[in-house]
Amino acid sequence: MELSGAEIVVQALIDEGVEYVFGYPGGAVLHIYDAVFKQDRVKHILVRHEQGAAHAADGYARATGKCGVCLVTSGPGATNAVTGIATAYMDSIPMVILSGQVPTPVIGSDAFQEVDTVGITRPCVKHNFLVQDVRKLAETIRKAFYIATSGRPGPVLVDIPKDTTDPNVKIPYAYPREISLRSYRPASKGHPGQIKQAVAAMLAAQRPVIYTGGGVILDDASHLLGELVRATGFPITSTLMGLGAYPMTERRFIGMLGMHGTYEANMAMHETDCLIAIGARFDDRVTGKIELFCPHAEIIHVDVDPSSISKNVRVDIPIVGPVASVLEDMLRLLKEAGCDPNRETLTDWWAQIEQWRDIKCLSYDRGSDKIKPQFAVETLYQVTKGELYLTSDVGQHQMFAAQFYPFDRPRRWINSGGLGTMGFGLPAAMGVQLAFPEAQVACVSGEASILMCIQELATCRQYGLPLKVIMLNNGYMGMVRQWQEFFYESRYSHSYVDALPDFVQLAESFGHIGMRVERPGDLEGAMEAAFGMQDRLVFLDVVVDPTENVYPMIAAGKGHHEMHLSPERELA
Amino acid sequence: MRHIISVLLENEAGALSRVAGLFSARGYNIESLTVAPTDDPSLSRMTLVTAGDEDIIEQIKKQLNKLIDTIKLLDLSEGPHIERELLMVKVRAERADREELKRLVDIFRAKIIDVTDISFVVELTGAAEKLDAFIDAVPAGLITEVVRTGPSGISRGAQGLTL
Numbered sequence: 086m087e088l089s090g091a092e093i094v095v096q097a098l099i100d101e102g103v104e105y106v107f108g109y110p111g112g113a114v115l116h117i118y119d120a121v122f123k124q125d126r127v128k129h130i131l132v133r134h135e136q137g138a139a140h141a142a143d144g145y146a147r148a149t150g151k152c153g154v155c156l157v158t159s160g161p162g163a164t165n166a167v168t169g170i171a172t173a174y175m176d177s178i179p180m181v182i183l184s185g186q187v188p189t190p191v192i193g194s195d196a197f198q199e200v201d202t203v204g205i206t207r208p209c210v211k212h213n214f215l216v217q218d219v220r221k222l223a224e225t226i227r228k229a230f231y232i233a234t235s236g237r238p239g240p241v242l243v244d245i246p247k248d249t250t251d252p253n254v255k256i257p258y259a260y261p262r263e264i265s266l267r268s269y270r271p272a273s274k275g276h277p278g279q280i281k282q283a284v285a286a287m288l289a290a291q292r293p294v295i296y297t298g299g300g301v302i303l304d305d306a307s308h309l310l311g312e313l314v315r316a317t318g319f320p321i322t323s324t325l326m327g328l329g330a331y332p333m334t335e336r337r338f339i340g341m342l343g344m345h346g347t348y349e350a351n352m353a354m355h356e357t358d359c360l361i362a363i364g365a366r367f368d369d370r371v372t373g374k375i376e377l378f379c380p381h382a383e384i385i386h387v388d389v390d391p392s393s394i395s396k397n398v399r400v401d402i403p404i405v406g407p408v409a410s411v412l413e414d415m416l417r418l419l420k421e422a423g424c425d426p427n428r429e430t431l432t433d434w435w436a437q438i439e440q441w442r443d444i445k446c447l448s449y450d451r452g453s454d455k456i457k458p459q460f461a462v463e464t465l466y467q468v469t470k471g472e473l474y475l476t477s478d479v480g481q482h483q484m485f486a487a488q489f490y491p492f493d494r495p496r497r498w499i500n501s502g503g504l505g506t507m508g509f510g511l512p513a514a515m516g517v518q519l520a521f522p523e524a525q526v527a528c529v530s531g532e533a534s535i536l537m538c539i540q541e542l543a544t545c546r547q548y549g550l551p552l553k554v555i556m557l558n559n560g561y562m563g564m565v566r567q568w569q570e571f572f573y574e575s576r577y578s579h580s581y582v583d584a585l586p587d588f589v590q591l592a593e594s595f596g597h598i599g600m601r602v603e604r605p606g607d608l609e610g611a612m613e614a615a616f617g618m619q620d621r622l623v624f625l626d627v628v629v630d631p632t633e634n635v636y637p638m639i640a641a642g643k644g645h646h647e648m649h650l651s652p653e654r655e656l657a
Numbered sequence: 658m659r660h661i662i663s664v665l666l667e668n669e670a671g672a673l674s675r676v677a678g679l680f681s682a683r684g685y686n687i688e689s690l691t692v693a694p695t696d697d698p699s700l701s702r703m704t705l706v707t708a709g710d711e712d713i714i715e716q717i718k719k720q721l722n723k724l725i726d727t728i729k730l731l732d733l734s735e736g737p738h739i740e741r742e743l744l745m746v747k748v749r750a751e752r753a754d755r756e757e758l759k760r761l762v763d764i765f766r767a768k769i770i771d772v773t774d775i776s777f778v779v780e781l782t783g784a785a786e787k788l789d790a791f792i793d794a795v796p797a798g799l800i801t802e803v804v805r806t807g808p809s810g811i812s813r814g815a816q817g818l819t820l
Contacts, residue, residue, distance in 0.1 A: 203671060208682050212725040215670070232725060267820065268667050268728040392719035395712065 088258040090219040090250035091116035097226040100260040107138040111158025113185025116250035133540035137512035139169020144513030153180040160198030171209035175503025179238035188248040211239030236271025237390040275406030290359030291430040299326030300364020309412035322350040329492030343371040348446035351645040377644025455630040462489035468612040478510035478534030481563035508537030527553040542595035592624035664703040689807025737813040744788040747802040
């Protein structure tokens, strides 16, 4: 088979089994777009801004576990995608970005729409390539997919100069099936001796805690994690990125940990003598002040990326390996050892945790005549019976969703945890809805975040994506306002957005249905109506209490045992 | 503490900037960095001198290993090794100073590799301290220009850093 470079790009995507490409055309990728036009195997989704393309591919990847793909042009096309690429990088999401580049002979001459894409993206990709020869194109794309999806996943960018896609230059095409890179061999198994040591530590522990992160979801290891929790009876907490890997409605789940985690999770972290960290990276939002982190614990850390281990917190028993494989080995060794944890001390430990839980740290004023954002999320949970794929933007609404919408399955909670990208939620939801056309998909957002990628409402219209936008409208950049209230004596510097649009009319001008809810009593009915419209995008503008804050909270520089529960309830 | 790290990496365009970018992005200290292709033209060998406490050095090594282009890495400071650096110095060498400069060159087993009526270029290879000592020994005010390569290193013994 003889193909041009442009045809090779498209054929390689077909050979990779790619379903959707999210993109936006431009000069440098015109040959590729012509090849896209001439086939119907790979479906192209036209976004309205390249940031949306990257987020949509990202949302698709998070929901399916497959590699997300986007296609952008050179110069501004690539730079617009950078925020989305960095978002995927921080959360280790498998993604391949194909970017057009000016023709090879003019690279470096400041040509029209030229930018050093490989240079600009280098710090926020797992790897990137500049293809300088059409004969290297297929192999490079294969490498990109392999690197993006193996080991610790991440975005890989392939920069393709226009002349390498010339439709008049045809070369023989064969897509390489197997690829091996001498310089890249991700760990495939944990060290047996280390795992043995970890199991011994777990069985000897008196106050153990399992702390899991996004790595469990990325490696599809939820069922194994469930087995581990059942086998040991240990309490389990999760990071923002790991929510849903273990059912959040189950008793052994003690809530999210960290800055806005539950009192019981954070106190358990402070008191534990054996921390079992699985696919989590000890992010600063999780650890609080490092010197005060888990002061009594022996720490076991399972991670596929050796550089995550002992990066922020020194670990006692490191295990480098894929989460699923290590958990399998761990379970086998536990079984062989008779799986006999310290039952008596474990019972005492649980009694202590239940006491912390009884404080009910996630309570809020249910009698308010304003819609509390927590109430809005709880209502969303009831109306959708916990079945949603829920994407989120960044800020207070994100924390309220994480606290009040318990996910019982992995890949249902989709948000930008590492980079904290406002504008992520709507395009990510598009990717999810395309992957699962029959599923209920919603984006919880705020009036500040949603405006950052509002243009994607047009994409939703074009492809008939019936997702629901639940916008918690408090008239502020809520999390910024909260910090200004706490730490800047309520000087609300530029956290209030004047001149907000009429969101109902805005949604309708894009061809969707807009609804505004202002009273708590109207909320459930409105949400039922919205989710009842199965073939329409409904944009719900929920006017919430503008002064509500996210609690509990650990202020920056504090330890897990130094939480604020609410203004009324302070703990000694 | 000072560490000297050898890295074997793919001789690809941009490999060097990945290493340099890693150090600046993560705020690691970089004292010197030398790189050139090896006998196998598809491989580059880099010698990198850095400093930091043990935790930072550990992270530096892990982050270097994580780069897709990195094939192997060896912290030479962990074992017996040899370091060599090349120095070239341009000195003012007018009649009155020529003899003393030549004596110094002999003492340090350096070489004069360029001569004019009023200047020498001196070449010297050795460990960094020896080069420092030579520069200190040149009488004040005579040095016009100094260029150093930064150290290259290799481990002692039969074991090699190879594929």
